[in-house]
Amino acid sequence: MAAPVPWACCAVLAAAAAVVYAQRHSPQEAPHVQYERLGSDVTLPCGTANWDAAVTWRVNGTDLAPDLLNGSQLVLHGLELGHSGLYACFHRDSWHLRHQILLHVGLPPREPVLSCRSNAYPKGFYCSWHLPAPTYIPNTFNVTVLHGSKIMVCEKDPALKNRCHIRYMHLFSTIKYKVSISVSNALGHNATAITFDEFTIVKPDPPENVVARPVPSSPRRLEVTWQTPSTWPDPESFPLKFFLRYRPLILDQWQHVELNDGTAHTITDAYAGKEYIIQVAAKDNEIGTWSDWSVAAHATPWTEEPRHLTTETQAPETTTSITSSLTPPPTTKICDPEELGNGNGGGPLAPFPTWVPVTLALATAAATANSLLI
Amino acid sequence: MLTCLCAVLWHLPAVPALNRTGDLGPGPSIQKTYDLTRYLEHQLRSLAGTYLNYLGPPFNEPDFNPPRLGAETLPRATVDLDVWRSLDDRLRLAQNYEAYSHLLCYVRGLDRQAATAELRRGLGHFCTSLQGLLGSIAGVMAALGYPLPQPLPGTEPTWAPGPAHSDFLQKMDDFWLLKELQTWLWRSAKDFNRLKKKMQPSAAAITLRLKAPGF
Numbered sequence: 001m002a003a004p005v006p007w008a009c010c011a012v013l014a015a016a017a018a019v020v021y022a023q024r025h026s027p028q029e030a031p032h033v034q035y036e037r038l039g040s041d042v043t044l045p046c047g048t049a050n051w052d053a054a055v056t057w058r059v060n061g062t063d064l065a066p067d068l069l070n071g072s073q074l075v076l077h078g079l080e081l082g083h084s085g086l087y088a089c090f091h092r093d094s095w096h097l098r099h100q101i102l103l104h105v106g107l108p109p110r111e112p113v114l115s116c117r118s119n120a121y122p123k124g125f126y127c128s129w130h131l132p133a134p135t136y137i138p139n140t141f142n143v144t145v146l147h148g149s150k151i152m153v154c155e156k157d158p159a160l161k162n163r164c165h166i167r168y169m170h171l172f173s174t175i176k177y178k179v180s181i182s183v184s185n186a187l188g189h190n191a192t193a194i195t196f197d198e199f200t201i202v203k204p205d206p207p208e209n210v211v212a213r214p215v216p217s218s219p220r221r222l223e224v225t226w227q228t229p230s231t232w233p234d235p236e237s238f239p240l241k242f243f244l245r246y247r248p249l250i251l252d253q254w255q256h257v258e259l260n261d262g263t264a265h266t267i268t269d270a271y272a273g274k275e276y277i278i279q280v281a282a283k284d285n286e287i288g289t290w291s292d293w294s295v296a297a298h299a300t301p302w303t304e305e306p307r308h309l310t311t312e313t314q315a316p317e318t319t320t321s322i323t324s325s326l327t328p329p330p331t332t333k334i335c336d337p338e339e340l341g342n343g344n345g346g347g348p349l350a351p352f353p354t355w356v357p358v359t360l361a362l363a364t365a366a367a368t369a370n371s372l373l374i
Numbered sequence: 375m376l377t378c379l380c381a382v383l384w385h386l387p388a389v390p391a392l393n394r395t396g397d398l399g400p401g402p403s404i405q406k407t408y409d410l411t412r413y414l415e416h417q418l419r420s421l422a423g424t425y426l427n428y429l430g431p432p433f434n435e436p437d438f439n440p441p442r443l444g445a446e447t448l449p450r451a452t453v454d455l456d457v458w459r460s461l462d463d464r465l466r467l468a469q470n471y472e473a474y475s476h477l478l479c480y481v482r483g484l485d486r487q488a489a490t491a492e493l494r495r496g497l498g499h500f501c502t503s504l505q506g507l508l509g510s511i512a513g514v515m516a517a518l519g520y521p522l523p524q525p526l527p528g529t530e531p532t533w534a535p536g537p538a539h540s541d542f543l544q545k546m547d548d549f550w551l552l553k554e555l556q557t558w559l560w561r562s563a564k565d566f567n568r569l570k571k572k573m574q575p576s577a578a579a580i581t582l583r584l585k586a587p588g589f
Contacts, residue, residue: 122455148441171458172451172561174553176439195439199560237459237568286412286563 031086031100035137035186036079038107044074046089047099054092060085079105081136106137108188114181116194118202119291121284123233124167125201127154127179139185148175173198202288204240205229207263207280212299219272222246222299225264226280229291240282243290248274249298260285275300401573403517407510408566414503415559421496422552425484428493429545444543445550448480449473451557463572464520466565471511472523473558478504480551507562514569 036042046055051071057064068074076083087101110133118125129141145152145166154164180193207226215221224244228235242263245254248271259265270276279293426434449472461469481504485497512522 168455170452171455172453172557172564174450174452174550174557175442178439195437236571238564239567285567286415287560 029100031088031102033102033104035104035106037187038079038081038105038136040079041075041077042079042103043070044076044087044089044101044103045099046072046074049089049098055089055098056092056095057087057089059087081105084136104137104186106185106187107133107135109135109139109183109185109190111190111192112141112181112183114179114192114194116177116179116196116201118198118288119205119229119231120233121202121204121238121288122168122171124165126157126163126165127181128160128163129181129183130162131183135185135187137185137187139183142182144180146178146180147173152177154179168198171198199287202284204282204284204288204291205231206291206294207242207282208294210278210280210294210297212276212278212297214299214302215266216302219301219303220268220270222267222270222276222278222301223264224267224278224280224297226294227263229282232282239285241285243281243283244278245280245293246270246276246278248276250274270301272301273303401570403510403514404566404570404573407507407514408563408570410503410507410510411559411562411566414500414507415556415563417500417503418552418556418559421500422556424496425493425548425552428488428490429548433545433549438549440546440549442550443546445547445554447476448550448554449476449558451554451561453561463518463569464515466569467511467515467518467520468523470558470562470565471508471515474504474508474511477551477555477558478508481555484548484551 034042034044044057046053046057049055049072051073053072055069055072056066057069057074064074068076072089074087074089084103084105087103089098089100090096091098109131112129112131114127114129116125116127127143127145129143131139141162143154143164145154147169152166152169154166157163157165174197176195176197178193178195180191182189182191184190206229208229210224210226212222212224215223224246226242228240232238232240241261242259244257244259244265246267247254255269257265257267267276267278276299278297278299279295281290281293283290423434432438451473478501481497481501485494485501488494488497515522
């Protein structure tokens with residue numbers, strides 16, 4: 001009594017059953033992951049197929065020429081990064097997927113570059129690392145910190161994945177710290193280590209918020225202020241000293257002042273009317289090295305508003321102040337880093353005990369001399 | 375094994391003539407003491423370089439990182455961070471005083487053994503400066519009314535010719551002595567910085583009345 005099922009419907013059902021059957025008997029495997037070295041040769045077998053099986057290979061869905069085949073195996077010569085991809089071999093006639101290989105072409109890791117620094121003395125220090133050349137495949141790093149024979153914990157940085165932090169337990173230790181790092185990936189392994197004393201890695205962050213302002217009615221002065229870096233935890237017990245450098249944009253030579261106290265300084269020998277660039281660096285009073293230079297501040301000293309010229313009046317005073325600004329102030333050559341063999345901009349010089357008094361004395365003399373001109 | 379007789383140091387008379395700085399309180403003498411630590415540290419840098427070269431490798435190699443064995447009697451500068459922060463002034467000064475008393479003794483020992491005239495000169499000069507530092511610390515303590523630390527009977531460091539000591543072990547002791555000296559000088563700079571900051575408001579405004587016995 002049932003209406004006859006249309007023939008097409010039967011065929012569809014049968015086909016569906018066949019697909020299910022086929023899938024059950026040759027399930028889609030997850031592709032086999034393989035790592036190979038850049039520049040090497042590799043032979044990819046088509047799973048468990050016989051050597052003389054008739055197969056076709058595809059990479060990322062694109063057919064590969066049969067001349068790359070050695071029997072049922074795919075041969076790749078001189079692997080390049082472009083060879084990375086999903087390789088699949090199919091039974092030639094049935095297009096039945098036999099095997100998949102996810103190929104990653106890369107390199108074993110070179111010796112990592114490791115450095116440690118304390119910008120937060122005496123709270124702790126951090127170590128960062130990187131590889132000098134990319135491997136193109138995933139790497140895992142393992143860092144160990146030893147203080148004498150004691151193992152210390154290096155906590156991973158929450159934001160940067162190639163940095164970790166160590167807290168100082170003891171201060172003023174004569175025992176060196178040894179930080180070792182090992183890196184490995186599917187193609188190889190490498191490691192390095194560094195050893196250092198507590199004091200040698202101290203290097204604060206640059207001073208913050210460097211601001212330079214003209215001083216009203218003082219055409220040769222600039223007032224500079226800054227703040228101790230916020231990462232330095234205890235400036236009261238571990239005070240910082242500062243190094244200021246400044247030059248007019250039109251000149252290449254910097255002038256330097258070292259300041260043992262305070263976070264402000266007034267430059268008194270600026271060229272009138274010229275824009276200046278100013279930077280500050282910081283260092284713990286006794287230990288470690290100078291920070292990098294701060295972000296530069298720019299400022300131009302105060303200049304008098306030009307008087308409105310009419311046919312009746314002259315402007316004698318403005319003329320003299322302009323000419324006097326062209327004569328270089330006597331302090332120019334005093335603290336030339338080139339003369340002292342510092343080369344260019346590697347960082348502030350280590351202070352010499354007599355340096356600061358000489359500079360400040362001459363700067364004061366220049367200021368007094370110049371104030372007589374204007 | 376470092377042992378040392380320094381009886382003469384422990385019985386230093388109370389430092390006289392504080393009248394000069396008395397009216398200004400301990401501030402200026404703390405500054406002076408701080409300056410002395412910096413000067414000594416500067417001196418030590420060149421002296422240690424010369425001495426380590428005299429000892430020869432591996433002592434003069436920058437990566438030399440031996441385990442700390444022996445040299446147990448050397449006063450150690452290392453201290454727990456929180457403990458260091460919370461030291462009261464008296465203890466802070468006393469620890470410095472005791473450390474340099476011992477260290478001076480050991481440096482004098484180095485001077486006795488030193489083979490070259492150049493080394494003896496450098497060490498002699500350093501000893502004199504170190505003695506000056508000790509006197510300066512004693513002055514600060516006296517100005518603040520703290521008694522100088524006296525050794526407990528029986529713990530006075532005595533120098534006896536110890537058991538025959540291998541040449542290498544003796545050099546190791548010398549190495550650690552120089553290391554510890556350097557570290558103590560850095561620590562002292564920080565100690566005196568801390569004291570300076572604490573004294574600053576009082577040094578400027580208030581005249582410290584000396585209540586130490588004998589004044």
